[in-house]
Amino acid sequence: MVTIGVLALQGAVREHIRAIEESGAKAIQIKHREQLHEIDGLILPGGESTTMRRLIDSYDFFTAIQEFGEQGKPIFGTCAGLILMANEIEGQDPAHMGLMNMKVARNAFGRQVASFEAELAITHVADDFNAVFIRAPYVLQAGPEVEILATYQDRIVAAKQGHYLCTAFHPELTDDNRVVEYFVTMVKQSLKTLAS
Numbered sequence: 001m002v003t004i005g006v007l008a009l010q011g012a013v014r015e016h017i018r019a020i021e022e023s024g025a026k027a028i029q030i031k032h033r034e035q036l037h038e039i040d041g042l043i044l045p046g047g048e049s050t051t052m053r054r055l056i057d058s059y060d061f062f063t064a065i066q067e068f069g070e071q072g073k074p075i076f077g078t079c080a081g082l083i084l085m086a087n088e089i090e091g092q093d094p095a096h097m098g099l100m101n102m103k104v105a106r107n108a109f110g111r112q113v114a115s116f117e118a119e120l121a122i123t124h125v126a127d128d129f130n131a132v133f134i135r136a137p138y139v140l141q142a143g144p145e146v147e148i149l150a151t152y153q154d155r156i157v158a159a160k161q162g163h164y165l166c167t168a169f170h171p172e173l174t175d176d177n178r179v180v181e182y183f184v185t186m187v188k189q190s191l192k193t194l195a196s
């Protein structure tokens with residue numbers, strides 16, 4: 001069984017743990033960077049990206065997470081996690097971890113429409129996924145190596161670059177686990193690739 005960690009400094013941690021366990025993987029909360037050695041894949045949850053970044057720095061996670069990714073281990077960022085993964089953030093320089101070649105806009109659906117749900121077609125995952133958006137970002141531009149998995153009102157809301165996955169919405173907030181199941185499949189695949 002693969003083990004997936006959820007960065008547990010801030011944000012929607014417990015919901016991801018449940019979704020991972022229901023998707024047939026072992027889930028652990030990651031509170032110290034040494035724990036990254038125990039996991040095969042990592043989820044950066046939703047929450048508030050500037051707060052999460054501050055905590056990532058205080059707990060000395062920044063380089064450790066980048067190195068985790070450089071080893072070919074999958075990382076999945078949801079909402080604030082997507083913002084943390086981008087190499088460019090509109091109106092904010094520098095960006096955070098720069099794992100994916102994309103420019104993102106924060107709170108991009110407007111502060112008034114803070115939260116909404118929409119049914120999305122997501123490549124590799126589902127034609128009818130009910131996505132929950134909460135003060136969500138979206139991807140403004142993506143490099144050629146980024147595969148666009150879903151759009152909503154012509155805005156990119158799910159993408160993949162090799163072993164990195166991101167969604168602007170919160171797949172862990174419904175009991176439809178198909179996005180998390182897809183990430184579990186990516187983690188299993190990466191273990192085969194890393195072993196060969």
Ligand code: GLN
Nearest residue numbers: 046047048049079080134
């Ligand atoms: N708008 C938040 C941010 O900029 C993200 C919101 C979320 O993760 N639900 O970090």
